[in-house]
Amino acid sequence: MTPRDPNPRVARRSKDDVVDAAVDLLDRVGLPDLSMRRLAEELGVQPSALYWHVASKQELLAAVSSRILVTVALRAGDPDDLEGAAVALGRRLRDRLLAHRDGAEVVSSSLALGLVPSPLHNALRDVDDSPAADVVADAVTHYVVGVTFHEQQRRTADAWGAAASEVALSPESAAHPAEDGVEAVLALIARGIAPWRAETQRARGA
Numbered sequence: 512m513t514p515r516d517p518n519p520r521v522a523r524r525s526k527d528d529v530v531d532a533a534v535d536l537l538d539r540v541g542l543p544d545l546s547m548r549r550l551a552e553e554l555g556v557q558p559s560a561l562y563w564h565v566a567s568k569q570e571l572l573a574a575v576s577s578r579i580l581v582t583v584a585l586r587a588g589d590p591d592d593l594e595g596a597a598v599a600l601g602r603r604l605r606d607r608l609l610a611h612r613d614g615a616e617v618v619s620s621s622l623a624l625g626l627v628p629s630p631l632h633n634a635l636r637d638v639d640d641s642p643a644a645d646v647v648a649d650a651v652t653h654y655v656v657g658v659t660f661h662e663q664q665r666r667t668a669d670a671w672g673a674a675a676s677e678v679a680l681s682p683e684s685a686a687h688p689a690e691d692g693v694e695a696v697l698a699l700i701a702r703g704i705a706p707w708r709a710e711t712q713r714a715r716g717a
Contacts, residue, residue, distance in 0.1 A: 524554060526564040530574045534611065537575060541667070542613040547571070573626035576618045579607050583630040585637070593639040593647060594701040600631050601651045601697045608659045613667075615660035622656065643708055650700050658693060 532553050537545050547568055551558040565571040582603070589599045608614040621627040631648035638644065 524556065524560075524564070526574070529554065529561060529564045529571070530578055533571055533575050534578055537614075537617065538612050542616055569620075569624065569626065572617055573621045573624075576621035576627045579611055579614050579618055580604075580627065580630050583607055583634075585634050591638060593635060593644060594704050596635055596638045597631075597647050597651050597704070598697045598701050600634055601655050601700075604631065604652070604655045605659055605693060608656065609663075613663060615656050615663050619656050619660055622652070643704070643711075647700070647704060651697070654696060654700070655693075658696075 529550070533545065533550055536550055536553055540549070547561055548558045550571075551561055554561075561571070565574065583600060584603075585596055585600065590596050608618060611617070618627070622629060629648060629652045631652050632645055635644040635648045
C-alpha cells in the first residue's frame with residue numbers, strides 16, 4: 512500500500528489520532544517497544560497505513576517530541592529577564608520530559624536531527640533579542656535534556672536490576688526524586704550570564 516491507495520479505514524484516522532496513540536504507547540511500553548507495527552495494531556490498521564500521516568518512524572517521533580514540548584513556553588507571571596526566564600523554561604522543559612516515559616531520549620533524538628526546534632530559543636529571544644539568548648537557550652536545553660535522559664535511563668536500568676548500586680533507586684528516592692542538583696546547575700547558568708556577557712563585550716572591545 513502507498514499513500515496513493517485509498518483506504519477508508521485510514522481516512523477515519525487523523526495525524527493527531529496517530530500521534531495521540533504513539534504518545535500513549537510510549538508511556539506504556541517505552542521507546543524500544545514503540546514500533547510502527549505495534550502502533551498500527553493499537554489503531555487497528557495495517558502498518559503501511561501509518562505512512563499516510565508520517566513518512567517514517569523518525570518523523571513520527573518528531574511529532575511525538577513536538578507534542579511533549581508544546582507547553583514549554585513562558586507564561587504570564589514568569590520573569591522577564593534572561594536569567595529568570597532561562598530558569599523558568601529549564602524547569603518547564605524538565606517537567607515535560609519527565610511526564611513521559613523515555614521522553615528525554617525521544618526529544619534528544621529529534622533535536623539532534625533538527626526535526627524539532629528547541630522551544631527555548633524563540634522564548635528567550637522574546638525576552639532578550641540578542642545572540643546571548645541563543646547561547647543561553649543552548650546551554651539550558653542541552654543540560655536539561657542530557658541530565659533527564661540520564662535519569663530516565665538509570666530508572667529503566669534500575670527496574671531491570673542493571674544499575675550500579677551507587678545510583679540504584681531506593682523506595683525513598685523513587686518517591687521523592689532530588690531536584691537540588693538540577694536547580695543548582697540552572698542557578699549556576701543563570702548567575703554566569705551577566706559575567707559572561709561582560710567578558711564577551713570586553714573581548715570585542717579589545
